[in-house]
Amino acid sequence: MQIKGTLMLLGAAFFWGTTFVAQLAGMDGLGPFSYAAARYLAGTLSLVAVLIFTRKQRALERRRKNYRRGFLIGLLIGLVLFVASSMQQIALQYSTAGKAAFITCLYIVFVPLGAKLLGKIIRRENWLGAFLAIVGLYLLAIGDGFSIQLGDAILFVSAFVWTAQILLVDRFASRVDLIELSAAQIFIVMILSFAAMFALETPSLSAMLHAWFPILYGGVMSSGVAFTLQLYGQRYAEPSTAAILMSFEAIFGALAGWLLLGEVMTAREIFGCVLMLLGMFAAQWSLIKKSL
Numbered sequence: 001m002q003i004k005g006t007l008m009l010l011g012a013a014f015f016w017g018t019t020f021v022a023q024l025a026g027m028d029g030l031g032p033f034s035y036a037a038a039r040y041l042a043g044t045l046s047l048v049a050v051l052i053f054t055r056k057q058r059a060l061e062r063r064r065k066n067y068r069r070g071f072l073i074g075l076l077i078g079l080v081l082f083v084a085s086s087m088q089q090i091a092l093q094y095s096t097a098g099k100a101a102f103i104t105c106l107y108i109v110f111v112p113l114g115a116k117l118l119g120k121i122i123r124r125e126n127w128l129g130a131f132l133a134i135v136g137l138y139l140l141a142i143g144d145g146f147s148i149q150l151g152d153a154i155l156f157v158s159a160f161v162w163t164a165q166i167l168l169v170d171r172f173a174s175r176v177d178l179i180e181l182s183a184a185q186i187f188i189v190m191i192l193s194f195a196a197m198f199a200l201e202t203p204s205l206s207a208m209l210h211a212w213f214p215i216l217y218g219g220v221m222s223s224g225v226a227f228t229l230q231l232y233g234q235r236y237a238e239p240s241t242a243a244i245l246m247s248f249e250a251i252f253g254a255l256a257g258w259l260l261l262g263e264v265m266t267a268r269e270i271f272g273c274v275l276m277l278l279g280m281f282a283a284q285w286s287l288i289k290k291s292l
Helices: 002-026 032-055 054-066 071-091 097-104 107-117 124-141 150-172 176-198 203-209 212-233 238-248 248-263 267-282 287-291
Strands: none
Touching: 002 032, 002 097, 002 212, 002 238, 002 248, 032 054, 032 071, 032 097, 032 176, 032 212, 071 097, 071 150, 071 176, 097 150, 097 248, 097 267, 107 124, 107 150, 107 238, 107 267, 124 267, 150 238, 176 212, 203 212, 212 238, 248 267
């Protein structure tokens, strides 16, 4: 079951990482909330289809394993997800796909720290990982004269919100119907994104139709498939282990930005990414040794 969970979380990381490119492409002519509204609408529709198709199987599974309905807790987690994804979408207006992916993945350091607040043990390697990741973030995001890009600052704060989302999923993933949870969280993000779009932007149907592919990819593969894979994967993994697996979105995001958008990082930024990656692994070293 651990291998199954690992593959699910790596699959989620792949879709999230490559979606950074879709998010940038989708905002060519669209505001961040307009893209998000269309993206999460596609994700909601795909999950409604899954809800209908799997309703009998899930009802049987709930009876056998005593799972609760997942809609209510999904709405709560969806509120956190809306804040995290909105911050990320806004920040991408001022950053690159590769940098956004790596800074977002600072949650790999924050998750063990958050778990400590919930009563779990924090090891020395967690502190080493945090130090390496922070130094790497400095090299990646902070320029000469201690200046930091607006997008990088937003992404840094969003990493704390992503941490909250991961810890909430860890708390409830083994207790509820996960398809219902996934559908509910994506639905509430869609509703809030539409509200923000109409309040803050000027929606353009033609621009949405023009960006149909990045909207569809971000909606179905990232919002629908990847978040569902996260929920199922976290049933079989500790939150800190899940975090390191999902952090591979940073690598997938950087590679996708390089291959599809022609993004180029300076030697300083590449070294920063390397340090952040080392920090991610250092924070989970004891868990890695156990799995070898």
